[in-house]
Amino acid sequence: MRLLIVEDDVALADELTADLGRSGYAVDWLADGRDAQYQGASEPYDLIVLDLGLPGKPGLDVLREWRAGGLTTPVLILTARDHWAERIDGLKAGADDYLTKPFHPEELQLRIQSLLRRAHGLANQAHLEVGGLHLDESRQAVIRNGNDIILTAAEFSLLRYLMLHPQQIVSKLQLLEHLYDGETERDSNVIEVHVNHLRRKLGKAVIETRRGQGYKFHGVTAGSTS
Amino acid sequence: MRLLIVEDDVALADELTADLGRSGYAVDWLADGRDAQYQGASEPYDLIVLDLGLPGKPGLDVLREWRAGGLTTPVLILTARDHWAERIDGLKAGADDYLTKPFHPEELQLRIQSLLRRAHGLANQAHLEVGGLHLDESRQAVIRNGNDIILTAAEFSLLRYLMLHPQQIVSKLQLLEHLYDGETERDSNVIEVHVNHLRRKLGKAVIETRRGQGYKFHGVTAGSTS
DNA sequence: CCGCAAAATTAAGTTTGAATTAAGTTCTTC
DNA sequence: GAAGAACTTAATTCAAACTTAATTTTGCGG
Numbered sequence: 214m215r216l217l218i219v220e221d222d223v224a225l226a227d228e229l230t231a232d233l234g235r236s237g238y239a240v241d242w243l244a245d246g247r248d249a250q251y252q253g254a255s256e257p258y259d260l261i262v263l264d265l266g267l268p269g270k271p272g273l274d275v276l277r278e279w280r281a282g283g284l285t286t287p288v289l290i291l292t293a294r295d296h297w298a299e300r301i302d303g304l305k306a307g308a309d310d311y312l313t314k315p316f317h318p319e320e321l322q323l324r325i326q327s328l329l330r331r332a333h334g335l336a337n338q339a340h341l342e343v344g345g346l347h348l349d350e351s352r353q354a355v356i357r358n359g360n361d362i363i364l365t366a367a368e369f370s371l372l373r374y375l376m377l378h379p380q381q382i383v384s385k386l387q388l389l390e391h392l393y394d395g396e397t398e399r400d401s402n403v404i405e406v407h408v409n410h411l412r413r414k415l416g417k418a419v420i421e422t423r424r425g426q427g428y429k430f431h432g433v434t435a436g437s438t439s
Numbered sequence: 440m441r442l443l444i445v446e447d448d449v450a451l452a453d454e455l456t457a458d459l460g461r462s463g464y465a466v467d468w469l470a471d472g473r474d475a476q477y478q479g480a481s482e483p484y485d486l487i488v489l490d491l492g493l494p495g496k497p498g499l500d501v502l503r504e505w506r507a508g509g510l511t512t513p514v515l516i517l518t519a520r521d522h523w524a525e526r527i528d529g530l531k532a533g534a535d536d537y538l539t540k541p542f543h544p545e546e547l548q549l550r551i552q553s554l555l556r557r558a559h560g561l562a563n564q565a566h567l568e569v570g571g572l573h574l575d576e577s578r579q580a581v582i583r584n585g586n587d588i589i590l591t592a593a594e595f596s597l598l599r600y601l602m603l604h605p606q607q608i609v610s611k612l613q614l615l616e617h618l619y620d621g622e623t624e625r626d627s628n629v630i631e632v633h634v635n636h637l638r639r640k641l642g643k644a645v646i647e648t649r650r651g652q653g654y655k656f657h658g659v660t661a662g663s664t665s
Numbered sequence: 666c667c668g669c670a671a672a673a674t675t676a677a678g679t680t681t682g683a684a685t686t687a688a689g690t691t692c693t694t695c
Numbered sequence: 696g697a698a699g700a701a702c703t704t705a706a707t708t709c710a711a712a713c714t715t716a717a718t719t720t721t722g723c724g725g
Binding site: 385402405406408409422424425 | 710711712713714715
């Protein structure tokens with residue numbers, strides 16, 4: 214998942230970037246509203262965290278123009294506690310959720326997870342569970358039939374992306390763009406390697422390949438083990 | 440479907456060419472207005488994407504001269520966000536749709552699909568659905584009576600072309616010219632082979648052959664399966 | 666800091682399958 | 696029933712995807 218954080222408080226932004234990076238998100242950070250305006254509309258982010266108190270251009274204006282231009286990416290806004298009216302304006306302008314400062318970083322993580330599930334039509338699920346597999350975000354593991362399978366960071370974020378797009382065909386390019394920040398080689402075979410590892414751990418049938426098009430996630434059907 | 444992209448930003452053009460190619464379009468790319476002027480009028484494109492900020496010759500002039508010369512190919516123009524007046528001028532000059540930069544490539548794909556349907560008199564249809572068959576562009580599949588039939592890239596683009604020209608007789612030469620870029624053998628039997636594959640997957644009646652003239656697409660009538 | 670172990674990525678060789686060509690067969694029309 | 700058009704099947708080609716191993720990077724304990 215690729216996230217954009219628009220926040221001018223350097224200390225806070227650093228912390229959030231590091232935190233989210235550790236959770237397997239590819240995070241970009243911008244401090245200026247004008248830059249955000251452009252980059253948010255041109256890069257394929259899965260979610261944007263937008264502070265409303267920004268230099269360059271007011272966050273609310275940025276958000277309004279994104280929505281006017283047809284951007285559908287989920288946006289979570291950060292507002293100051295004492296500007297409570299901003300929340301309402303923000304939601305009216307097209308924000309999907311908000312958080313008032315100060316907040317705990319874990320709180321942001323939870324909101325992000327929930328927002329991502331919601332955005333992919335997997336609402337009111339407390340945890341990501343698709344086709345017999347249960348993702349445990351806090352431990353980077355999958356649970357199948359009650360037993361844990363430990364994944365590495367790369368495997369985990371790849372699987373998370375696939376599970377958030379069930380029944381869809383996800384191209385290798387799409388995976389490269391959404392799992393890695395901006396500039397990663399377009400002709401690397403990282404994805405293939407990690408897909409291979411996932412298939413080893415979860416069984417061959419879990420990820421179907423559609424030659425020339427991409428991969429498609431299937432749950433584990435009945436008692437397939439290895 | 441054969442598309443022409445006229446765009447001087449090499450990185451963007453590369454990306455779009457690759458994207459659209461992956462979706463089964465035969466894509467040509469030109470960076471110069473003067474070249475575009477000539478080639479757009481002489482090759483049988485199904486749609487043209489034209490950036491208005493071009494070297495060689497202003498995009499607007501190119502478009503005006505195409506229209507003056509009687510070219511009816513649908514044209515989608517790309518304009519910069521801050522030159523909003525261009526959009527109006529572009530539409531006046533004969534553009535069929537526009538997109539402001541920056542945009543997401545998927546957005547362009549959707550516009551192209553919609554414009555192609557429109558250009559073939561299948562307006563206000565959100566998806567291409569003819570004679571009981573439903574084309575799913577995002578998954579390169581057809582849906583008949585609710586169940587999916589997976590197609591390869593070549594089969595898909597052939598079927599798409601036929602479905603965009605329903606009730607018409609489409610010659611083999613026409614298919615070769617519109618499904619393959621410029622130079623492909625005129626006496627190859629690729630089309631026949633793919634038609635054969637499509638008939639296998641969809642049933643014999645779906646594509647009628649008019650000996651000496653070409654093929655004609657028919658929907659599936661009632662309960663024909665194989 | 667340094668060095669070690671695990672993970673991530675790159676690289677190289679192999680396998681697979683779609684696309685095209687090729688060749689032989691069956692229609693269709695005169 | 697001959698000739699050409701279209702059909703069908705099989706062979707070939709070539710790029711995509713897989714697999715394994717080698718290399719680089721990262722994180723961590725000393």
